[in-house]
Amino acid sequence: MTQSPDIDATRQWLKALSSRRQQLQEPLAPVVEGRLRRIVGMMIEVEGITAAMGSRCAIETGDGGWLETEVVGFHGDRLQLMATGEMVGIKPNARVVPVASDPSVPVGDGLLGRVIDASSRPLDGLGPLQTHARRPLLAHPLNPLQRQPIREPLDVGIRSLNGLLCVGRGQRIGLFAGSGVGKSVLLGMMTKHTEAEIVVVALIGERGREVKEFVDHILGPDGMARAVVVATPADHSPLMRLRAAWVATAIAEHFRDEGRQVLLLMDSLTRFAQAQREISLAVGEPPATKGYPPTVFARLPALVERAGNGPAGGGSITAFYTVLAEGDDQQDPIVDSARAILDGHIVLSRHLAEAGHFPAIDIEQSVSRAMNDIISKPYRLAVRQFRQLWALYQQNKDLIAIGAYQRGADPRVDEAIRLQPLMTAYLQQDVDEGVTVDEAQQGLSQLLSLTSQPT
Numbered sequence: 001m002t003q004s005p006d007i008d009a010t011r012q013w014l015k016a017l018s019s020r021r022q023q024l025q026e027p028l029a030p031v032v033e034g035r036l037r038r039i040v041g042m043m044i045e046v047e048g049i050t051a052a053m054g055s056r057c058a059i060e061t062g063d064g065g066w067l068e069t070e071v072v073g074f075h076g077d078r079l080q081l082m083a084t085g086e087m088v089g090i091k092p093n094a095r096v097v098p099v100a101s102d103p104s105v106p107v108g109d110g111l112l113g114r115v116i117d118a119s120s121r122p123l124d125g126l127g128p129l130q131t132h133a134r135r136p137l138l139a140h141p142l143n144p145l146q147r148q149p150i151r152e153p154l155d156v157g158i159r160s161l162n163g164l165l166c167v168g169r170g171q172r173i174g175l176f177a178g179s180g181v182g183k184s185v186l187l188g189m190m191t192k193h194t195e196a197e198i199v200v201v202a203l204i205g206e207r208g209r210e211v212k213e214f215v216d217h218i219l220g221p222d223g224m225a226r227a228v229v230v231a232t233p234a235d236h237s238p239l240m241r242l243r244a245a246w247v248a249t250a251i252a253e254h255f256r257d258e259g260r261q262v263l264l265l266m267d268s269l270t271r272f273a274q275a276q277r278e279i280s281l282a283v284g285e286p287p288a289t290k291g292y293p294p295t296v297f298a299r300l301p302a303l304v305e306r307a308g309n310g311p312a313g314g315g316s317i318t319a320f321y322t323v324l325a326e327g328d329d330q331q332d333p334i335v336d337s338a339r340a341i342l343d344g345h346i347v348l349s350r351h352l353a354e355a356g357h358f359p360a361i362d363i364e365q366s367v368s369r370a371m372n373d374i375i376s377k378p379y380r381l382a383v384r385q386f387r388q389l390w391a392l393y394q395q396n397k398d399l400i401a402i403g404a405y406q407r408g409a410d411p412r413v414d415e416a417i418r419l420q421p422l423m424t425a426y427l428q429q430d431v432d433e434g435v436t437v438d439e440a441q442q443g444l445s446q447l448l449s450l451t452s453q454p455t
């Protein structure tokens with residue numbers, strides 16, 4: 001019996017159907033891509049794709065390469081991106097594709113002695129980083145009720161800070177100063193002489209030349225041995241300058257969670273705020289306070305709150321943030337905001353620096369809010385006595401200089417004049433010299449034992 005032609009046709013049809021079904025089971029990956037529609041200043045608008053805030057996209061450049069960008073906002077159906085590097089080679093209608101990115105940071109002892117950029121790429125030419133763990137770039141600060149209070153002193157190696165301001169483990173301090181008055185040198189001295197086991201230094205928005213100068217000359221091999229430097233010079237994109245602060249903080253958190261005492265030095269908080277301002281203004285956020293949009297003032301505490309003590313028995317992050325402040329300028333909103341969110345401030349004076357008095361710490365204007373919890377009552381009284389004598393001399397300095405002050409007129413002023421050379425010597429310190437907390441406290445007690453009058 002021969003088969004009817006209908007059955008053959010049905011068989012062929014079934015075969016075709018099954019091959020089609022197979023194709024359907026292995027669908028081709030969909031191509032997701034958008035198009036570049038507009039660029040205004042640093043802000044790039046893209047249509048046709050969606051991606052989460054903070055995620056990465058790549059834009060095809062004319063030469064076949066790709067420009068890395070980050071999603072910083074959206075407007076209707078359009079994504080707003082900002083380039084992480086130089087915006088060169090991109091053309092109208094260029095292809096834009098989302099990129100899988102991992103917002104985490106390599107961490108571990110392999111970072112010690114290394115200089116990296118905000119993308120955790122080595123800048124020091126010492127080969128790849130030997131790290132095996134990663135940590136989220138952005139994390140929530142610890143629950144404030146679970147943190148250990150600030151009770152232990154941290155030796156920062158500087159006599160006037162150890163003796164008169166008494167920095168506590170887990171304290172966050174602002175270093176307020178104008179340009180060129182010795183911030184970098186002071187941070188370098190702390191890195192070399194502190195008792196902290198790990199020092200994480202973030203150089204944000206410095207001149208490129210200064211990064212090398214800081215690493216080679218100010219820190220040197222001794223300072224680098226237990227330090228990690230995260231550097232983004234001023235010519236890097238604001239995204240990278242912002243990121244450097246988060247990267248350094250995440251690295252410090254890693255070491256703290258291992259139970260170590262960490263010193264985090266950030267130079268500068270002002271440049272971090274300025275980077276956030278550039279980004280916020282570019283995506284159209286209106287400026288509120290002296291040209292700074294509100295996001296800036298939300299970011300500052302979000303950054304600073306991640307430093308501090310860990311839970312009981314754990315490590316600590318003691319942090320110094322430099323803040324650019326010229327003279328008596330109290331109007332700068334970053335200065336104001338930093339003063340409010342930090343646990344103390346150290347003011348460097350241009351006047352002292354010009355007179356060759358280094359470190360140029362203006363002891364009258366500097367305050368540590370944690371000091372009373374760290375030192376004993378008798379020592380607190382000694383600090384107060386030093387401050388009073390120093391202030392007394394400063395108040396009468398002009399009269400003394402022109403010879404208008406008559407010795408004997410006020411015994412307390414006489415005392416201040418007598419001790420002034422010793423007090424000045426106490427406040428000054430050579431770059432290569434480290435002074436421990438014990439030495440600083442003994443030095444102060446010895447100096448005050450020379451007083452004859454209770455002040």
Ligand SMILES: Nc1ncnc2c1ncn2[C@@H]1O[C@H](COP(=O)(O)OP(=O)(O)OP(=O)(O)O)[C@@H](O)[C@H]1O
Nearest residue numbers: 178179180181182183184185186358359429430431
């Ligand atoms: N402890 C010190 N002993 C002697 N000289 C010092 C000391 N600290 C700072 N200086 C002098 O002050 C100069 C400026 O110091 P430094 O670079 O630390 O300032 P800065 O505040 O970091 O400046 P910038 O705002 O430009 O970053 C140094 O080149 C040095 O000559």
Ligand SMILES: [Mg+2]
Nearest residue numbers: 183184185210
């Ligand atoms: Mg500097």
